[in-house]
Amino acid sequence: MSTSVDGDVAGGADSAGSSRxxxxxxxxxxIRFAGDSGDGMQLTGDRFTSEAAAFGNDLSxxxxxxxxxxxxxxxxxxxxxxxxxxxxxxxxxxxxRPDVLVAMNPAALKANxxxxxxxxxxxxxxxxxxxxxxxxxxxxxxxxxxxxxxxxxxxEVAMATITQGALAETGLGKKDAERCKNMFALGLLxxxxxxxxxxxxxxxxxxxxxxxxxxxxxxLAFRAGFYYGETTEAFAVTYQVAPAKLPAGTYRQITGNTxxxxxxxAAGVQSKLQVLLGTYPITxxxxxxxxxxxxxxxxxxxxxAEDEIAGICAALGASYGGALGVTSTSGPGxxxxxxTIGLGVMTELPLLVIDVQRGGPSTGLPTKTEQADLLQAxxxxxxxxxxxxxxPQSPADCFAxxxxxxxxxxxxxxPVLLLSDGAIANGSEPWLVPELDTLPDLTVEFATxxxxxxxxxxxxxxxxxxxTLARAWALPGTAGLQHRIGGLEKQDxxxxxxxxxxxxxxxxxxxxxxxxxxxxxxIEVDDPSGxxxxxxxxxxxxxxxxxxxxxxxxxxxxxxxxAHLRHLNPFPANLGEVLRSYDKVVVPEMNLGQLSxxxxxxxxxxxxxxxxxxxxxxxxxxxxxxxxxxVKGVDA
Amino acid sequence: xxxxxxxxxxxxxVPTTDEPQKAKDYKSDQEVRWCPGCGDYIVLNAVQSFLxxxxxxxxxxxxxxxxxxxxxxxxxxxxxxxxxxHGRAPAIATGLATARPDLSVWVxxxxxxxxxxxxxxxxxxxxxxxxxxxxLFNNRIYGLTKGQYSPTSEPGKVTKxxxxxxxxxxxxxxxxxxxxxxTFVGRALDSDKVGLTDVLxxxxxxRGSALVEIYQNCPIFNDGAFDVLxxxxxxxxxxxxxxxxxxxxxxxxxxxxxxxxxxxxxxVAKVSEVGEEALVVHDAHIEDPSYAFALSRLSTQDLSxxxxxxxxxxxRDTYDDLARAQVAQxxxxxxxxxxxxxxGKDTWTxxx
Numbered sequence: 009m010s011t012s013v014d015g016d017v018a019g020g021a022d023s024a025g026s027s028r029x030x031x032x033x034x035x036x037x038x039i040r041f042a043g044d045s046g047d048g049m050q051l052t053g054d055r056f057t058s059e060a061a062a063f064g065n066d067l068s069x070x071x072x073x074x075x076x077x078x079x080x081x082x083x084x085x086x087x088x089x090x091x092x093x094x095x096x097x098x099x100x101x102x103x104x105r106p107d108v109l110v111a112m113n114p115a116a117l118k119a120n121x122x123x124x125x126x127x128x129x130x131x132x133x134x135x136x137x138x139x140x141x142x143x144x145x146x147x148x149x150x151x152x153x154x155x156x157x158x159x160x161x162x163x164e165v166a167m168a169t170i171t172q173g174a175l176a177e178t179g180l181g182k183k184d185a186e187r188c189k190n191m192f193a194l195g196l197l198x199x200x201x202x203x204x205x206x207x208x209x210x211x212x213x214x215x216x217x218x219x220x221x222x223x224x225x226x227x228l229a230f231r232a233g234f235y236y237g238e239t240t241e242a243f244a245v246t247y248q249v250a251p252a253k254l255p256a257g258t259y260r261q262i263t264g265n266t267x268x269x270x271x272x273x274a275a276g277v278q279s280k281l282q283v284l285l286g287t288y289p290i291t292x293x294x295x296x297x298x299x300x301x302x303x304x305x306x307x308x309x310x311x312x313a314e315d316e317i318a319g320i321c322a323a324l325g326a327s328y329g330g331a332l333g334v335t336s337t338s339g340p341g342x343x344x345x346x347x348t349i350g351l352g353v354m355t356e357l358p359l360l361v362i363d364v365q366r367g368g369p370s371t372g373l374p375t376k377t378e379q380a381d382l383l384q385a386x387x388x389x390x391x392x393x394x395x396x397x398x399x400p401q402s403p404a405d406c407f408a409x410x411x412x413x414x415x416x417x418x419x420x421x422x423p424v425l426l427l428s429d430g431a432i433a434n435g436s437e438p439w440l441v442p443e444l445d446t447l448p449d450l451t452v453e454f455a456t457x458x459x460x461x462x463x464x465x466x467x468x469x470x471x472x473x474x475x476t477l478a479r480a481w482a483l484p485g486t487a488g489l490q491h492r493i494g495g496l497e498k499q500d501x502x503x504x505x506x507x508x509x510x511x512x513x514x515x516x517x518x519x520x521x522x523x524x525x526x527x528x529x530x531i532e533v534d535d536p537s538g539x540x541x542x543x544x545x546x547x548x549x550x551x552x553x554x555x556x557x558x559x560x561x562x563x564x565x566x567x568x569x570x571a572h573l574r575h576l577n578p579f580p581a582n583l584g585e586v587l588r589s590y591d592k593v594v595v596p597e598m599n600l601g602q603l604s605x606x607x608x609x610x611x612x613x614x615x616x617x618x619x620x621x622x623x624x625x626x627x628x629x630x631x632x633x634x635x636x637x638x639v640k641g642v643d644a
Numbered sequence: 645x646x647x648x649x650x651x652x653x654x655x656x657x658v659p660t661t662d663e664p665q666k667a668k669d670y671k672s673d674q675e676v677r678w679c680p681g682c683g684d685y686i687v688l689n690a691v692q693s694f695l696x697x698x699x700x701x702x703x704x705x706x707x708x709x710x711x712x713x714x715x716x717x718x719x720x721x722x723x724x725x726x727x728x729x730h731g732r733a734p735a736i737a738t739g740l741a742t743a744r745p746d747l748s749v750w751v752x753x754x755x756x757x758x759x760x761x762x763x764x765x766x767x768x769x770x771x772x773x774x775x776x777x778x779x780l781f782n783n784r785i786y787g788l789t790k791g792q793y794s795p796t797s798e799p800g801k802v803t804k805x806x807x808x809x810x811x812x813x814x815x816x817x818x819x820x821x822x823x824x825x826x827t828f829v830g831r832a833l834d835s836d837k838v839g840l841t842d843v844l845x846x847x848x849x850x851r852g853s854a855l856v857e858i859y860q861n862c863p864i865f866n867d868g869a870f871d872v873l874x875x876x877x878x879x880x881x882x883x884x885x886x887x888x889x890x891x892x893x894x895x896x897x898x899x900x901x902x903x904x905x906x907x908x909x910x911x912v913a914k915v916s917e918v919g920e921e922a923l924v925v926h927d928a929h930i931e932d933p934s935y936a937f938a939l940s941r942l943s944t945q946d947l948s949x950x951x952x953x954x955x956x957x958x959x960r961d962t963y964d965d966l967a968r969a970q971v972a973q974x975x976x977x978x979x980x981x982x983x984x985x986x987x988g989k990d991t992w993t994x995x996x
Contacts, residue, residue, distance in 0.1 A: 025859060255994070259992050311967070314768035325741075325743070
């Protein structure tokens with residue numbers, strides 16, 4: 009394993025030589041399970057993650073799967089993988105490169121081997137390395153038989169054969185038995201890393217409760233893998249990663265989409281409003297619908313609409329009726345919802361719009377990640393149509409981001425765009441579960457009395473709170489406050505239709521001023537040395553790799569300051585001052601420089617834009633190199 | 645279902661009042677801005693006259709519209725209202741009706757709004773049977789954009805956008821709604837206040853989506869489109885008014901009627917030739933929409949025959965009732981315990 013300047017680079021063993029009983033101690037390990045889409049790699053990775061969580065490690069995961077449900081078996085496009093990074097300290101990313109690669113077939117090997125550093129551990133299911141399978145992915149010769157893998161520690165295991173042998177007496181068909189080989193792999197890795205196993209066995213028994221023979225077969229295969237490690241001489245070393253020393257409290261493992269769904273449930277509880285999610289299935293946002301549909305006991309209605317537009321329209325209609333309207337989608341869906349977001353801006357109704365960004369444009373890369381919808385969120389509507397924008401920085405942070413987005417939507421009566429992305433949505437990490445009394449009170453005060461300043465006893469729906477500029481919100485059913493709203497320009501105050509030029513100018517500026525005036529906390533800068541002349545500023549899911557890179561740069565003896573934007577519209581009030589207090593500001597983004605464009609336009613600060621649009625998160629290593637070069641340049 | 649009796653009439657759950665209401669109570673303070681002679685005035689007047697008879701609290705009535713001339717309707721009603729975006733009113737109203745069972749929700753839309761840009765929402769709303777009353781003002785033309793052909797215009801129509809005549813085959817809105825298995829479909833003429841009010845009343849009482857197509861004259865861009873249905877001497881030969889439980893018969897002397905013909909379809913015949921006993925007795929409650937569909941096919945684009953009244957009125961669970969029942973069932977059977985949800989099954993604790 010490579011040397012590290014920071015635990016985040018690669019797990020350095022702190023005791024050389026074999027210590028088979030106790031296990032060599034590591035501070036962190038990255039394991040990647042890779043196989044065919046049908047091999048159950050996501051489940052395998054998920055279970056290993058749960059074991060790590062149960063053990064108390066800090067962890068971060070990155071699933072990577074094709075958009076096709078079942079691409080042709082054994083082909084490169086059909087490869088699905090799951091990377092889990094676990095450690096005895098707080099880590100920020102799923103890891104740049106695996107320390108251990110489990111390859112269930114030649115396609116998985118070919119698609120992933122380039123990421124395995126020299127000296128890395130490779131565990132291969134040899135049963136799939138047939139001539140036919142090798143040819144299918146373009147291997148002229150069997151890489152297990154030539155010296156192409158000589159720089160790795162290769163373990164060849166006939167996983168299918170051994171699994172079938174272990175299940176011989178269960179009476180299960182050969183094919184069904186072979187399908188349990190992913191649990192064999194999990195068992196083997198569980199042994200190697202001293203993982204607790206009870207959780208996985210209980211999980212399997214519950215998952216296959218209706219098929220007890222399948223449940224038993226999976227448990228047997230899991231144990232077979234564990235015992236295989238224990239009894240064969242093939243694996244000289246086992247490893248231990250101690251529990252992480254995280255802040256005190258109760259933790260659980262959570263993915264971004266689940267955390268978002270929980271945030272919406274909590275927002276409903278804290279606002280005492282019923283929640284209506286109007287949505288249309290789209291990768292990678294559908295899990296928000298799946299999750300919320302399970303929580304009807306919280307007064308949550310989930311409406312799977314006929315299309316993206318109907319989804320957001322139903323949500324807005326529910327908001328008009330006094331519910332918390334929510335819609336969830338990805339970039340292509342936001343494009344379709346734009347007109348309704350505009351209606352929400354014009355009618356000044358609360359609405360939560362969740363965009364789980366994916367690779368674009370058009371259909372793009374549905375299962376990959378990107379941060380390229382920022383300008384769409386900011387400007388992607390006709391007219392001057394400002395909406396607040398919030399971006400969570402990690403899977404667990406999605407909870408707090410959803411609560412904050414709802415707070416703004418309700419307080420200021422406005423649609424709010426929440427920009428998650430594919431990496432956060434499907435990735436997972438431990439979450440310090442908040443105590444309920446720490447959640448904000450989101451109660452809304454509805455208008456119940458006529459409010460016309462002229463004493464006419466009328467209700468003026470566009471009379472504003474002087475402080476927040478939020479308009480008076482009266483619900484249908486409130487006697488005496490009958491009024492009409494809509495997409496046509498409103499007269500200031502009365503809300504009647506108005507084509508008056510000066511009124512339009514005033515209303516455009518009022519709507520903008522309302523959003524500009526949203527109470528956004530100041531951005532905080534992390535600069536342990538206090539001497540940094542370079543600031544790295546990010547937003548959204550790049551928090552992990554940027555943070556890991558900053559740590560490494562500091563370990564190398566350089567000073568670098570880091571700050572991360574949660575509020576992208578409006579920006580924190582102190583942002584301009586922060587930007588101007590550094591010699592250089594570096595802005596890494598998974599787009600072509602969208603935040604950089606906004607910062608330059610707004611603050612006239614010539615930020616250095618570093619961009620990558622590969623459908624995958626940044627690697628800490630590449631950002632480390634970028635930052636180091638810039639810091640050295642400034643110091644010189 | 646548990647919590648909600650799905651046999652509820654359309655307005656169950658909407659608060660009523662004993663205070664007498666008049667048409668003028670439903671007029672807002674906004675000046676009506678349709679063109680002089682527009683059929684929309686007559687429909688507005690009919691609705692404002694009809695609503696007081698329901699005895700509902702005005703604040704519990706909501707009109708939601710899309711975009712188009714008719715979609716200005718909510719501004720003129722002294723109820724709650726939303727003038728939304730083009731084609732989307734049924735979707736917005738679906739969210740509102742699902743969240744608020746105490747509201748009587750009406751959608752006002754036109755032939756362009758509901759059948760072109762909003763066609764998808766219309767059919768899906770109808771199939772879900774959301775408790776909405778949809779008033780489809782059909783003037784067979786685009787008015788607000790100044791005179792292009794619409795999806796109900798006759799083929800060959802010469803308009804600003806079709807100088808050589810339109811090429812589109814038109815929708816029969818009633819057939820479309822029945823194809824989507826709408827549980828209530830009716831039709832009326834703007835000029836027939838009695839007939840229109842009768843259909844509106846039945847629509848209001850229906851629990852579920854009620855589509856009412858209203859033939860409405862556009863005096864500017866498609867004037868006289870329905871004149872043949874209003875001219876004495878012509879109208880009687882063409883208009884076939886449906887009454888549940890009565891033989892379908894029309895003509896100045898009742899000399900025509902509707903009889904069955906091959907493959908489940910219907911046709912017009914002279915009563916003197918087929919005999920009274922051959923006439924179809926109208927039954928709006930037939931479960932199978934084929935009968936109502938066959939009726940709808942008698943209304944031809946050239947108006948040689950036009951059916952008015954209620955084609956179909958059947959009971960089916962409404963989407964919004966079922967959605968609320970699921971929530972109610974979940975509320976009853978599971979505790980809404982946020983702390984336990986957030987913690988989940990597998991937590992671990994790190995000591996200070």
